[in-house]
Amino acid sequence: xxxRFADRVQVRxxxxxxxxxxxxxxxxxAIDPAMFEGLLAAGSFxxxxxxxxxxxxxxxxxxxxxxxxxxxxAAMAGEDLTREPLEKRTHGLTNRPQQACLQWRxxxxxxxxxxxxxxxGGGLQIALGADIRVVAPQARLAIAxxxxxxxxxxxxxxxxxxxxxxxxxxxxxxxxxDVTGKEAVTxxxxxxCADDPLAEAQAMAAGxxxxxxxxxxxxxxxxxxxxxxxxxxxxxxxxxxxSALMGGPDQTEAVLAQLQKRLPDFD
Numbered sequence: 001x002x003x004r005f006a007d008r009v010q011v012r013x014x015x016x017x018x019x020x021x022x023x024x025x026x027x028x029x030a031i032d033p034a035m036f037e038g039l040l041a042a043g044s045f046x047x048x049x050x051x052x053x054x055x056x057x058x059x060x061x062x063x064x065x066x067x068x069x070x071x072x073x074a075a076m077a078g079e080d081l082t083r084e085p086l087e088k089r090t091h092g093l094t095n096r097p098q099q100a101c102l103q104w105r106x107x108x109x110x111x112x113x114x115x116x117x118x119x120x121g122g123g124l125q126i127a128l129g130a131d132i133r134v135v136a137p138q139a140r141l142a143i144a145x146x147x148x149x150x151x152x153x154x155x156x157x158x159x160x161x162x163x164x165x166x167x168x169x170x171x172x173x174x175x176x177x178d179v180t181g182k183e184a185v186t187x188x189x190x191x192x193c194a195d196d197p198l199a200e201a202q203a204m205a206a207g208x209x210x211x212x213x214x215x216x217x218x219x220x221x222x223x224x225x226x227x228x229x230x231x232x233x234x235x236x237x238x239x240x241x242x243s244a245l246m247g248g249p250d251q252t253e254a255v256l257a258q259l260q261k262r263l264p265d266f267d
Contacts, residue, residue, distance in 0.1 A: 003045060009038030010060075011045060016053040017205045018046055022126075025061025030069035031122050036100050039126070043103035053213050054205035055111040057104065057130055058198050064115040065123025067144055086153065094155070097122070102155040104129035105224060108217045110208050114201035115181070115190070120144045125154040128163075131220070132204070134197040135181035135190040143169075146176040162227055164188045212250040213266055 003011045004023075012019045020042055022029040029035070046052055059065050084096070091099040101122075104111040113119075113130035118140035127133050135141070143160075145152050152160075152173065160169045168187055172179065184190035194200035208216060218241040226234045245251050250266055257264035 003042075005041035005045070006034045006038035008032075008035045009042045011042050013049075013052065015206070016051060016209045017202070018049075018052050018055045019202070020046070020055055020057045022059040022065055025059075027069060028063040028066035028117075029059040029061065029123070030066045031126075032069040035069075036096060039100040040096060040103070043100070043107070046107060047103070052109055053209040053211075053216065054109055055104070055107060056114060056198070056201045056205045057111055057127070058114040058201070059116070059123075061117075063117030063123075064113070064119040064139075065126055066118070067121030067123045068148075070148065097154045100154070101125045101129040102158065105131075105159075108220060109213075110205075110216065110220060112201040112204055114197040115139050115141070116197055118142075118178075120178075121148075121152075122154050125152060125156040125159075128156055128159040132192075132201075133184075133190040134192055134194050134201045134204070135184055136195065136197050137181045137193045139181040139184075139197075140178040141181070141184045141189060142176060142178045143172045144176050146174060210263060212245075212254045212264070214248060214250040215245055215254070218245060 001013050005011070008022065008024055010021045010023045012021075022035065022039075024030065024035065046055065084090070086095055086097070088095055090096050094102055104126075110132065111130040112132045112134060113127040115127055115133060115135040116139060117136070119127045120140065120142045121144035124141055124143065143152055143156065164187055179187065179189065181190060181193050185193055192200075222234070222237055222241055225237050229237075253264050253266055
């Protein structure tokens, strides 16, 4: 099935994998107000579905996302008094731009970002919301906001401390410099390099889709919790999640498939 949101984001569901594509290639998928709307609508659409087992997040054309489309926002300058203030919380802890990025962490299934060409500024923050980032070796990634006299404000400051050393985050934030895909993997900003990041991400998602869906969702809940909770809370959550899985239909099928040396069938 195919869905399109705000004429900016396409969602295609194939074999229980949702392929989410930023689709504004003529502008290098730069983020304008419609792109924000499309991302939020696509995220809400996927959050309501129970048949999805993995998500691949990609950009059409040469680049994943070039960041904010400043020309588009400049055209709205005369409407500043009517625009929603960034301080307004629209989705629990987040405002709308922050939710467009962090919603991928909140989805109950793994999300894999495929970065070709590059991901700059807000585009990088969208990718940071994914569980895994697959990058082309020569792709350009940058915490680029300082170039425009701004700070990363779309959830990057929440995610980056769990990925990189503090001094490395500061060096990239203060300089705004580009790093290649290879360097991004070394720094922890990206997960792995691939000459064809989309194909690699799709293969990874297809493999995830063959695993126990209940165990996969439990794993993501646990890992999300572990990022900010104390040891006692995480240890208890491990026990609660494991008790709920043991002996259940998905776990029973996983065991049988292993013993019988066949692919599991969780349908």
